[in-house]
Amino acid sequence: MTAVAVTGLGLVTAAGIGAQATWAGVCAGRSAARRDPNLAGLAVDFSCTVPGFDPALHVGTRSRLIHDRFVQLALTAAREAVADAGHDPAGWDGARVGVVVGCGLGGVATWERQQRAMTENGPGSVSALLIPMLVPNMVAGNIAIDLKATGPNLVTATACASGATALGIARDLLLADRCDIVLAGGSEAGVSPLIVTGFAQMGALSRRTDDPAAASRPFDAGRDGFVIGEGSAVLVLEREPDARARGAHIRARFAGYGASADAHHLTAPDPQGTGVIKATYDALRDAGLAPEDIDHVNAHGTSTPLNDEIEANALGVLFGAGPAVTSTKGVLGHALGAAGAIEAALSVLTLQQGTVPPTANLEHQDPKIDLDVVAGAPRHGRLKAAVSNSFGFGGQNAVLVFAAA
Structure with a gap:
């Protein structure tokens, strides 16, 4: 099978604007969580x-007039990715x-802001750009x-697996020769009073309001929920022979993709991790790799009691205690539909830099x-292959495999 190469990436996250700032932030291991004035008075x-x-x-x-924030973040990441890949759209x-x-x-x-405008000032106050600003496909x-x-031109909506699903679909488009280049990733700007309240009502968010920076603690015994975040990541994908022919710098190979559905519960993962295990085996088979070939796992690792334990059990079944595991949500929070793309980009950088x-x-x-x-500090060493996990409400599972270039 023809290999797919990652030739460029762009990142906009709570650790900073740009791939370099984000990488430095996650390697420093300091949480970006802080009190948010837009959420003042809420339980979280x-x-x-x-x-x-x-x-x-x-x-x-x-941009302020025509784009919602989730589009603004994505445009910034996409431009960085294309420039990083050495492409000129002209x-x-x-x-x-x-x-x-x-x-x-x-x-x-935009939805919340325009609803308030209509309630307070009547229908005439609603922007004519309401719909093109809020619909996800934009x-x-x-x-x-x-x-x-x-x-x-597609948008995937598989909850918190959305960004990873987008990358998988993009890879399929390249392998089917539907495209020569695909800009693939995720974007989300869901930190709003209504969305935060909805997650809080579910009991999904950490309640460490006295110490926000300590709230997201994946795999820790004291974890009590995730911290909501925002951000965007875009990766430039090309068939490897095409990338080499134009002299592109290849950051990593996008080697495999697997997806499944738990078909278990609206929000809770399957306690047996059956869907996660299936998606991972499918991704490994797609990549032509065995579990023992994987050196690193960028875990979904949300910092919720249930998710982390079930994911850890599945990883144990799949890999034993072998690969070095991390969850960058401890630093960045959970960027929802963008998380899978952000973590894919970080997996590429992990392989490229030899640093977890x-x-x-x-x-x-x-x-x-x-x-x-x-934990504590980055770990350095030669890394040949990495898995990036993303799971979402509705039992959505997406697993990506990257290999060093």
Whole structure:
């Protein structure tokens, strides 16, 4: 099978704007969670949001008028990724360039803001751009407009697996020769009072309001829920022979993809991890690798009591205690539909740099979790292959396998 190469990536996260800032932040292992003035008065009043993001500066002066934040973050990441890959959209064959982006929620901030306007000031106060600002497909549509990509244009919505699913679909498009280049990733800006309240009502969020920076603690015995975050990641994918022919710098090979459904519960994972195990075996088979070939796992690792234990059990069945495991949600929080793409990009950087970032706030590993979880400081060494896990409400599972270039 023809290999798929990652030739560029862009990141906008709570650790900073740009891949370099994000990588430095996750390697430092310090949580980005902080009290959020937009959540003041709520039961959970902290989050992981992108610091210093200015739509006028990072996207354009008209952006505030025509884009929701989830689109603004994605445009910023996509432009960085394309530049990193050495492409010039003015010169490429746009009909052979696809865009696939994962997004779970869409423009929730626009929705809430416009609902308030209508309630307080009547229908005439609602923006004529309400619909194109809030519908999820517009994240891919706007990237296509901005970068002149006229090939297949899709948005995947598999909850917190959305970004990983988008990458898998993008790989399929390349292998089916539907595209020569695909810009693939995820974007989410769901830190709004209504969404945060909804997650809090479910009991999914950490309640460490006295110490937000210590709240997201994947695999720790004291974990009590996730910290909501936002962000975007876009990866440029090409068939490896095409990338080499143009002299591109290949960051890593996107070797395998597996997906499954738990078919178990609206929000709770299957206690046996059956779907996770199946998706992982499928991804490994797709990559032509065995479990013992995997050196690193970027875990879904949400910091919720149930998810972390079930994921750890599944990883134990799959890999034993072998691979070095991390969850970057300890630093970045949980960016929902963007998380899988962000973690895929970080998996690529892990392989490229030979460095596994630490899991923030892991002070006392849960004794039920028998994994080699990296904590305290980054771990350095030669890494040949990595797995990136993403799971979502509805029992959605997406597993990606990357190999060193």
